[in-house]
Amino acid sequence: MNNTKEAFNRAAVDYDISFTNTPIGNMQRQRVWNYLEQILKTRKADVLEINCGTGEDALWLSKHCYSITATDLAGSMITVAESKKIIAGVQNVSFKAVDFFNLHKTLAPQQYDFIFSNFGGLNCANEPELELLTKDFAKLLYPGGKIVMVVMGKYCLWETLYFMMKFKFGKALRRWDNKGVHTIIEDEEFETWYYSIGSLKKIFAPYFTLTDVKPIAFAVPPSYMQPFFNRKPNWLARLNKWDGFFSNWRLLANFSDHLVLTFELKNPVD
Secondary structure, eight states, rough: HHHHHHHHHHHHHHIIIIIIIIIIHHHHHHHHHHHHHHHSOOOOOOOEEEOOOOOHHHHTTTSSSOOOOEEOOOOHHHHHHHHHHHHTOSSEEEEEEEEEEGGHHHHOOOOEEEEEOOTGGGGGSOOHHHHHHHHHHHTTEEEEEEEHHHHEBBBBBBHHHHHTTTOOOOHHTTOSSSOEEEEEETTTEEEEEBBBBHHHHHHTTEEEEEEEEEESSSSSSSGHHHHTTTTTTHHHHHHHHHHHTTTTGGEEEEESSSSEEEEEEEEEEO
């Protein structure tokens, strides 16, 4: 995790420029927010956010929830998030620099209505690590609590076709590999793991029931394609409209750039 932490510490300064405030970043995040609104419209909640990045989601959640504890392993990300909080004048968000392997140790005995993770933070954990994390997540939730997690899909159709057309066959199929995928951010190297719906359902099964799955960005491409679509804004707008049409097609979730899964806690864990 050390290289992962340093990579995102270095990325913090430019993260909003390179992703958050880009058209593709905005489109993907709005799709996630639309999904969250359906969950939060019936009642407000106490939320634990993990891998909160620069706080964009936490500040949005502050308008819909009682309280948000937003965490990230990268202290530089938290610094940026804190500055946004001050500018926005938000009172019900607390930012903490803590990685998800130390969440229960740091936050217990506090519990939450739901845990939220956006844009692939949990893809930084391998399968044995995720299996250990599920028990910690269960301890941090009230009875009937939920995990809403947005992860990078295993068989992203856009990525496969994009790199196939460039004759980069290794990259075209990199997500399909069950091993960790070599990843570089800000010259720091670490591994990323990609999971199918079935594999995540199995990993979380001891403590959670999978209740919902939706594609996020099936038609909208991965964010690294933004430079190309800067020259084709009308194409991107059309793809975003199609994404709205496909947003309830569960069968497409494994083939999208990201997918959102909702797990519900089966039983309280001591």
